[in-house]
Amino acid sequence: MEFVVLGIVLGVFLVGAFVAFLKAPTRRELPPAPTAPTIEAPPATEAATEAPPALETAAPPVVETPVAQTPLAETLVVETPPPSAGRMVRLRSRLARSQGTLGKGLLALLSRDDIDDDTWDEVEETLLTADVGVAATQQIVENLRSQVQVLGARTPEQVRTLLRDQLLVAIGQDVDRTLHTLPHREDGQPERPAVVLMVGVNGTGKTTTCGKLARALVGDGRTVVLGAADTFRAAAADQLATWAGRVGASVVRGPEGADPASVAFDAVKTGVAEKADTVLVDTAGRLHTKQGLMDELGKVKRVVERGGAVDEVLLVLDATTGQNGLIQARVFAEVVDVTGIVLTKLDGTAKGGIVIAVQRELGVPVKLVGLGEGADDLAPFEAEAFVDALLGDPAEAAA
Numbered sequence: 001m002e003f004v005v006l007g008i009v010l011g012v013f014l015v016g017a018f019v020a021f022l023k024a025p026t027r028r029e030l031p032p033a034p035t036a037p038t039i040e041a042p043p044a045t046e047a048a049t050e051a052p053p054a055l056e057t058a059a060p061p062v063v064e065t066p067v068a069q070t071p072l073a074e075t076l077v078v079e080t081p082p083p084s085a086g087r088m089v090r091l092r093s094r095l096a097r098s099q100g101t102l103g104k105g106l107l108a109l110l111s112r113d114d115i116d117d118d119t120w121d122e123v124e125e126t127l128l129t130a131d132v133g134v135a136a137t138q139q140i141v142e143n144l145r146s147q148v149q150v151l152g153a154r155t156p157e158q159v160r161t162l163l164r165d166q167l168l169v170a171i172g173q174d175v176d177r178t179l180h181t182l183p184h185r186e187d188g189q190p191e192r193p194a195v196v197l198m199v200g201v202n203g204t205g206k207t208t209t210c211g212k213l214a215r216a217l218v219g220d221g222r223t224v225v226l227g228a229a230d231t232f233r234a235a236a237a238d239q240l241a242t243w244a245g246r247v248g249a250s251v252v253r254g255p256e257g258a259d260p261a262s263v264a265f266d267a268v269k270t271g272v273a274e275k276a277d278t279v280l281v282d283t284a285g286r287l288h289t290k291q292g293l294m295d296e297l298g299k300v301k302r303v304v305e306r307g308g309a310v311d312e313v314l315l316v317l318d319a320t321t322g323q324n325g326l327i328q329a330r331v332f333a334e335v336v337d338v339t340g341i342v343l344t345k346l347d348g349t350a351k352g353g354i355v356i357a358v359q360r361e362l363g364v365p366v367k368l369v370g371l372g373e374g375a376d377d378l379a380p381f382e383a384e385a386f387v388d389a390l391l392g393d394p395a396e397a398a399a
């Protein structure tokens with residue numbers, strides 16, 4: 001009986017196990033429904049291949065703005081420059097720094113008791129070394145020789161006076177050095193500003209001179225418009241605009257690479273509209289050997305002249321370049337009628353004789369001299385002050 005009960009229990013267990021076995025696969029076939037993925041989708045692929053923001057990589061758009069007048073910078077403190085009168089005398093010490101050798105050398109030679117041929121050779125050499133030029137040197141030596149012969153024995157004062165007179169003759173004491181910067185009227189036309197064109201080879205000091213001259217004119221109570229006709233580099237117009245801003249002058253500029261003639265023309269137009277006294281046009285530095293650039297300069301002048309006469313064409317020469325400056329002067333004078341010379345960097349190692357040589361070469365007077373990098377280091381040229389700087393202080397010489 002016990003075996004029967006045991007058999008029944010075992011049977012029930014086996015049946016249960018079998019049923020359990022049959023049911024198990026059903027559960028595996030029905031796994032819980034997967035939950036929605038929580039990982040965010042990466043950015044859409046189109047976004048990744050989008051072009052980078054245009055502002056960061058693309059070149060700035062070329063804005064074809066017409067030549068525009070830059071208004072006065074309201075935030076700048078406008079300076080009041082000193083007037084131009086008497087500047088050369090004030091700046092004489094600058095000249096004396098490098099020019100002394102010419103004057104003092106000649107004084108010493110001519111003060112010798114016995115002036116023989118060798119001494120005259122030395123006089124000649126001193127003048128030539130100082131860039132006076134061959135023709136002018138011969139003339140000066142000739143005049144000095146006859147004067148010394150007349151004088152015989154000479155006191156230091158007499159030597160000084162003699163030399164001073166001869167240098168003044170060579171430089172031209174009565175030459176008209178007037179800088180035409182006043183407005184004027186032509187044939188019943190309304191009054192228009194004087195127009196000044198600044199020309200020269202690279203780096204001679206054109207832009208600086210425009211800026212300094214604008215200051216000097218403002219200091220003299222005039223109103224000035226500056227024209228940035230150097231359109232080769234944007235920086236050139238910026239440089240001029242900085243000068244203009246300091247003295248409250250207007251500046252007319254065009255986009256980089258614009259036609260310089262049209263910028264110059266517009267500057268004059270603005271000057272007329274503003275009833276300015278003077279329009280100063282800065283041009284790009286150009287090699288006198290490049291025909292195309294020289295032709296362009298000729299065009300600038302012709303285009304400006306359509307609106308009226310150009311009153312001054314100032315050739316800016318770096319005085320330290322000596323005889324090379326004369327070659328430049330000749331070519332520029334052929335292309336544009338130069339009316340005056342600005343000799344810059346006379347405060348440096350320049351030799352003063354270039355004043356005599358360049359005037360003789362062109363038959364055009366030196367009207368302005370640059371005597372330093374400072375804003376007011378530009379002076380109207382005065383022959384007497386110049387010669388006195390060359391010869392030094394007489395009291396100093398006598399000591």
Ligand SMILES: Nc1nc2c(ncn2[C@@H]2O[C@H](COP(=O)(O)OP(=O)(O)OP(=O)(O)O)[C@@H](O)[C@H]2O)c(=O)[nH]1
Pocket residue numbers: 200201202203204205206207208209230236283284285286344345346347348369370371372373377
């Ligand atoms: N020592 C001295 N330096 C001067 C004088 N005039 C101008 N300079 C300097 O010469 C350098 C050239 O002057 P700029 O006015 O730029 O010459 P630029 O003729 O306009 O030059 P480009 O436009 O490149 O042809 C500057 O460093 C000026 O400060 C001067 O009289 N004396």
Ligand SMILES: [Mg+2]
Pocket residue numbers: 206207208230236282283284285
């Ligand atoms: Mg310049």
